[in-house]
Amino acid sequence: MQLSRQIQAWLLLLPALCLLVAFTHYPVVKTVARSFFGFGVQWEDAASLDNYRYLLEDEVLGQVLYNSFMYAAITVPVSIVLAIAMALWVNSKMRYKGVLRTAYFTPTILPMISVANIWLFFYSPEIGLLNKLLALVGHSGYNWLGDPSLSLYSLMAMTIWKEAGFFMIFYLAALQTIDTNLYHAAAIENASKWTVFRRITFPLLMPTTLFVLVNALLNAFKLVDHLFILTKGGPNNSSNLLLYYIFENAFSFFDTAYAAVLTVVLLVILVVLALLQFGVIEKRVHYR
Amino acid sequence: MNRITHYLSTGLAWFIGFIWLFPLIYAVWAAIHPSEFATRFSLFAPLTLDNFKEAWNQAPFPRYMINTIAITMIILAGQLVLCTLAAYALARMQFKGRGFMFALILMQLMVVPEILIVENYQTLAGLSLIDTYWGVALPYLASAFGIFLLRQTFKTVPEDLENAARIEGCSLLGIIWKVYVPLAKPTYLAFSLVSISYHWNNFLWPLVVTNTENSRPLTVGMSIFGAPESGVDWSIISAGTLISVGPLLILFLIFQRQFVQSFMQAGIK
């Protein structure tokens, strides 16, 4: 007698499910619990809202949340627009486009943490490349990472550099599936390039854009590697991001309980994004 | 008019391409010249390999490299096996609670392990897996992204192929291995490359969970080695960076065509 399909199905699912529960669902539950029961690295017997009370008093948090949202709100659209442009270029009849594709994609495979040191050189005042270039045109330059009004944007630039090429691949894949007859039809209509893009290419890339958008948003909340090298969230938290702040609280301040509260905040943000994603998936079904 | 926009567009494309490649170009420049030329450009700067030697001596790169390769491979192998099994169950088997299980798995797409470093660290400490390959790998072995991707691909495999294999006497695992896996090859390739480049470069979680050279991967090694606290020496850092990304870079340059193509075939879009 063969095992029932039901049991077989569960057996196949089991290993993945166990690990997912152990490293995704269980920690989520425990984080929420710790946010109520935790004190420093310890557990208390009774639940309290003390950690959440500190959340309200935490002056840094507001800044960190603002930074995180700005970070997402700017890096995501810019990366996507660049990614579309790159995909169009690489998909066109340009010569040596293979080289170009490699160039665009290279940042994706470079570790953020090593390359951050090189970006540190670009950004460094006095001796850094950017200010030296500015000096050529007689400009005194900026303190890219040391000026609170610039530091976050400097981080964003590196993030965009890192992400755009990765998203390009998705668009490239999507572009190749577009029926060329549509372009022939447009050519017969004598449509301009811009019209073709706006009326044909862009709408057909919409499902990809939605998919990339959600992924980029999620990425924006977890991409903090370069902070470890470039700014450590400074000066004065002007470039601090939520996940880095969680890391600081947990591993520099040994305040696991407050880190748990911050994680809950991040989870709430992600749940909202998740709902967005379900909406997106539903939309995608209509496209298919 | 049209021609001008064409040239402008081409020019912009190459300009951005240059900027995108520039950090790597700079790293090569800084690495092969003495450190006084790290912040200065001169055509006649003397060439040297000392920076590589110095970097090599300052950090145990071979060990880091072995760690990174081992971790990346453990994760990849685990992901491929676990995700294949789960994806098949979700794509082709009828069982109670399938929809719910799928939703439960998809949760991980949003709640990535990076966010749960604190609790996962505690769990692994409880299992005495801190500072081991498995400690770095475990939270990533079951990848919702992989399961999702493979499930979509498996659903496109004609059911008759599976039926034929069953009639020819294949077991359940035999069917998965002989029918579904070969047919999903592009998806596996695309997923593998994404996974490898992700975990080769992953930093935050390994930083938290590794303590020593026993398990410390290249990224964490590089962050210690190149930490600004110790005073930045770009020449040596660049050399170290090149050493650490070299293998991946070469792998990418060799496979980039297949990589992009498999992405397209896999329908990741």
Added chain:
Amino acid sequence: MWMNKVKTTVIAGALCALAAPAMANTELTMFYPVAVGGALTKIVNGIIADFETANPDIDVNAIYAGNYNDARVKALAALQSGDPAQLSVMFSIDVHELMDLDAIVPFDDVVTTDEEKAWLGSFYPALMENGVVDGKTYGVPFQRSTIVMYYNKDLFREAGLDPEKPPTTWDELAEMGAALTKKNSDGNVEQWGAMIPSTAYPYWMFGALTKQQGQVLMNQDGNETYFNAPKVVDALNYWKDLGSKHGVMPEGTIEWGTLRQNFLEQKTAIMWHSTGNLTTVKKNAEFDFGVAMLPGGSALGSPTGGGNFYLFKDATDEERAASLKLVQFMTSPEQAALWSKETGYMGVSPAAYEVPELAEYVESFPPAAIARDQLQHATAELSTHQAGRVRKLLDDAIQSVLSGQSTSEEALNSAQKQADRILSRYR
């Protein structure tokens, strides 16, 4: 026959068990940080190798763990994971936090012989300040430093200043700094007078400025801070004025990590930095440079800094004895002398400077003694309970003032208020 076999096995087993402690080496794991340049791991490994040669029954696994914070995280992580380190070099200011976590034991409980007690009393008193709590010694100085002033003698000459007379007061620093600041034809500065780093460890640099005003930042118990004391506000105003008023220093924050490079490329004539950088600067400077004590306000002063040895609670008696041996070895005058010469960190005891090697080195290279000479003016580094959080409060306040986001009063009042809230439960 069968019984015999069992007997033999049992006896053999028992013998092995008895023999084991005598045969097996004591294994020690220690973490250590490096916060300044150079291949310090090599030097540490060399010392460890010497120690193992001298003590063949002890194996030491010395792990380079990154910066001070990393080292602390890793050491505590090892503790939690059940594979603990027996001793570690960690930030001298971690002491309160480590005690709160009940992770460390005082050296007083471990030293027994008079000789060992004498050793514990052999260090410079200023270096012990951060390590002593409630009259017990928890931290023994190892890679210790003070902040010193590096200056470029060539640029001094160029500016018409006496290269043997670096600034000794705040006013002089501002004046000479102005003379040393050079602008190009566009009016852009191409060479700065002075730089004080304000990332990574801004509170440390600030500790120097406040000490020079005769004010400490916290009490010995680490449960009170004086962030908004008037002299502290003055100190921060002076730091800010160097940039905004005197124009001898760039405004905004100055990166700790790249400052040495700035100095080496002659983008700044003066830098304040750890003595730990001395050897690297000496090796790489292509110009004549000098090292001096920090200039004074109402007094001279610098905080000490760097790493101390700590003994962890989670260890057997043998391991603890072996740990003590290792600490004694690594802080012995001979090793301290070697360490100081190789790195620029100071010799931790007066005896170290009597070791001929270091004595000769100091004679041939006087800057090597500046950190030691400055010790008489030194104070403890900012160290409190919940040190990480409290430190960040001060760091943020300093950075917000230097980058022009708020005034010194506002920023320091706010920092003090928050520090009070954190520390009140430790009073």
Added chain:
Amino acid sequence: MSSFLSVSGLCRYYDGAAAVDNINFEVSEGEFVALLGPSGCGKSTTLKMIAGLEQPDAGDININGKSVLSESPGKRNLSMVFQSYALFPHLSVKENIVFGLKARSVPKAEQKKRLDSAVDMVDLRPHLDKKPGQLSGGQSQRVALARSIVSNAPLCLMDEPLSNLDTKLRADMRSEIRSLQKKLKLTVIYVTHDQVEAMSMADKIILLNKGSIEQAAEPEIFYEKPETTFVASFIGHPPMNLISCEDVQIGVRPEHVSLVDESGLNVVVNESDYQGSETIITTTYQGSIIRAILEGKQSIPSGSSIKVRWEPASEHHFSTKTSKRVDTRPGLLPFQ
């Protein structure tokens, strides 16, 4: 002859609706049985249950007198040819053919022997190293057959194997499959919706409708003695005319209807459809459609009135109430 395969009381429900509803039949060894019916009649589901690809909700399947319900498909000792051919696109023709032998760990030498003989039987020798993607429809079909042949399984299930081929090829393959079956003494269950295939190939036809058997018999019986109006209207091209008359329906095959000048049924012509060797005219009689096949080209204008008739002996009668055949009251229609 004892039955080789017997299906009894077979039921299968999807969402409460019966796809297969109490089906019983027996197949002898070496017999070619066609499961015929319109789409959705349950013929493919029945086949899949015999193969073990689906589990019945009730009933039993015996092969060689033993119930195989608890056996997995691979253990039932049968082979199957799919409508889509189900060739593995990543394997060469050769690998596709020996796929099952490998899965069953048949010795290499034996594999080669069986491969060789099968390949010769279906003429695939020049294509052995090609991938399925490079093959034509007919060649793919042959690979599927070869895979079935090498298995040496005595029972072969075929699920509309020819429906993806063009008309001419289909005719060729029909006879080829039939001769293969005879040569190998295979027992074949052949699912099709094409009555021509069933009529021309099968020893026995089982006609299914809505999950139940309408009739099971030799092909000629289907033509000569349809048991229900459904069978009557399913077999034949065009199908049998059914004319309502009081409590019976009269069935006449179009080929038995002839055009007469007098003493026939008055009908009105709707259209005439010229098909080369013959013309099919469609007429109406009191609300019933009557088709007639006439030789050669006949052009009769639409709307004109003509007379038709047939021999009373070629009439079939069905009860209006049950739709079942009744063998009383011949020659019911008065031909004036």
